[in-house]
Amino acid sequence: MKFVSPSLWQVMLLAAVIAITPLAIDMYLPALPLMASALATTNALVQQSLSIYLAAYALGMLLFGPLADMLGRRPLALFGLAGFLVASVALSLVSSIEGFLLWRALQAFCGAAATVVIPGIVRHLYQQHTAKGMSYVSMIMMLAPLIAPAIGSGVMYVTHWQHIFSLLALYAAIMLLLCWHFLPEIKQQSGNSARPAFFSGYQQVFANRSAWPFIAISMFASFSFFTFLTAVSFVYISYFGVSEQLFALLFGLNVSALMLANFTNSRLVTRLGPMRMLSIGLVLALLAATSLTAVNAAGLGLWFTVLSIAPLMASLGLMATNADALILMQFPQHSGTATAVIGTLRFGSGALAGPLLGLLYTGTALPFSLLMLAGTLCILGSVIWAKALGH
Template sequence: MQQSISKSLILLLAAVFAMTPYAIDSYLPAIPIIATDFNVDTSLIAITVSMYVFGMAIGQLVGGPLSDKYGRQPIMSLGLLVFGVCSLVLALVDSLAFFWLWRCLQSIGGGMAVVVVPATIRDNAEGKEAAKVFSLVMLIMMIAPSIAPAIGTLIMKISSWHWIFLSSAIFAILVAICAFFIMPKHIKASNTMPSTSFKSVLKFKPARGYLIAQVFSYALLITFITNAPFAYLVKFGVSETLFSGLFIANVVGVVIINRLNAYLLNRYDAEQMLLAFLGLKVFGGLVLFCSILIMPNNLWFAVSGFVICMAATGGTISNASVSFLKHFGRSAGTASALMGAMQFFIGAIISGITALLLKDALWPMVLIMFGCSVIALLATLKANALNRKMTETKMSYCVN
């Protein structure tokens, strides 16, 4: 029987989830300086962002099944320690090759730790409570990217870029120590119990639609974050100060929808809330469509569409995760690994394609964001229908 998740466990899981956006975004202001210190082109340092994303996906594919077999706490602690040690080494390296190597290893450790978070929530909560916990943890994950660059800039003003990685190392090791004491002792799967493969997770139709919704909701998020500088700074020519303000507007929208989602979950199921917020996201896409067709040079028309799309993400990602993972018990680690890896891989590919297509107009970005919303909505509609049919079949069987 599942028990209510403690506040200390929620804070721990949020801290682990915040580690990734901090690791990605905190060193962005330092990229030109690191490139100068290594005497290389800036792009060769900037590419480590993509390396980190793909390394995270690999770490999740490795850590998820291992957490099913050996338990959540050992794999989370191992991932955090790997992340921490690699962060410490990154602060000491003096060549590009070693920087690349340890950055990749750091991300694999981060992926192993992060993948345990959804599985742990699935182990210790269900239904509406799980959705509320996911919503809170996702809120931390989405706020972290907005403050991480500022933290990195502050560290550089006080010291040097090396301390950005040292701070990551200290943070990871402290969280690993907390995980040892706070993480519940997960019961290992029996050796006689057949393991769940990635293929079997994908083949389970009632959950597949929620996986697709999660992946394409995340792809929309990454597409916007990757291409927002072009949209605002290049296409509309706003100042860097106004750009920061417009970016913060999206964060505010996410916070509002996230808290609204937590409140509405007292009355509605996660599947219902997912459908509602995906509808809002599609509406935001339609606003963007109208903006590029009717008033392509109007900044605030486009901003309203972007804010609606991004704000809706505050309610889609958490509800999609809960709706997907509820179908998997002790194999939640494997399911979580597949979900995490797919959203990172596909998100990176779609956002990268969008960046290549952007030239002097926003239509590729708008079309792809709208397409991601529609795909997620259609997948959820189908998944909800399958789950209703499955529930009705079970009820009919019980009556008979």
């Protein structure tokens, strides 16, 4: 049967649903210092809301991934968006740090239900071209972290920080209406009408040892990405002393590099294959991570760091997209569970970035650089593992 490429509208809708996660993570970053004062707490405790979000999101994916395979993608997405909407409204009304952390965890938990279904839908729509579909979705979704900090700063310039979460609630409401009308349901294939039991999906995923190296690649790429996300404001603003305006431009440069990587992948992956594109990303990552560590060890300054981080972020996006596609292609009947495994390890490892950066803190950008290099070397080991298994 000839492959029919999904419409741009379908791809944009799927990307917009996934975008609630980077919007929820990045939009409130400029408000963190003000929130600490408004909620009568410390900066450290407010910053922990990011780790709490990542941990709750990972937990939600563990639960909702198998449920997506059992109950279907559409109802779970609608439930997740509705819960995200309620939690966002509550966050706009909180007056204590305890209430903020509670609703923030629930926001992440429900957001996991909405987003865990999307890779499975992409895999169904694109079939053997899953890597291409994931590149398109990722490329469009990357608009969210590109503009999220600027949106948050704009909201704070016009009104109170609480309305950042009011805006997230509005976005969730729009997504809920669009998904109610347009999100497709993925039916079980004929001959596989029996719905899988909750734990059978995990048994199938973990029993497939050929997928393990790619799961590890996705995890370590995500760890490196969240190391960047956790440290970037300190590295650029506190250490190098850039202004908030220049910080937004530099942050946007790194996100633009991610978008360029996904665009390039969408053009080349059908010809070269996801494994070769992953290997190209690894070579670029090793060069960039080594450069980043060297320039910060030598104290060479801001622009050497900027020119090292941008290609490193691009390579991480290239590797993660193709690793995810290689995993999903192996689990057509358990794509929700496979996505849950990917997401849980991804966001769980991301939650470790903050504590590790705190443990290695020296007041310089070197610990951040070393962690990025360590993540890249772990990806190298995982690719060697995959080659040993015949991939």
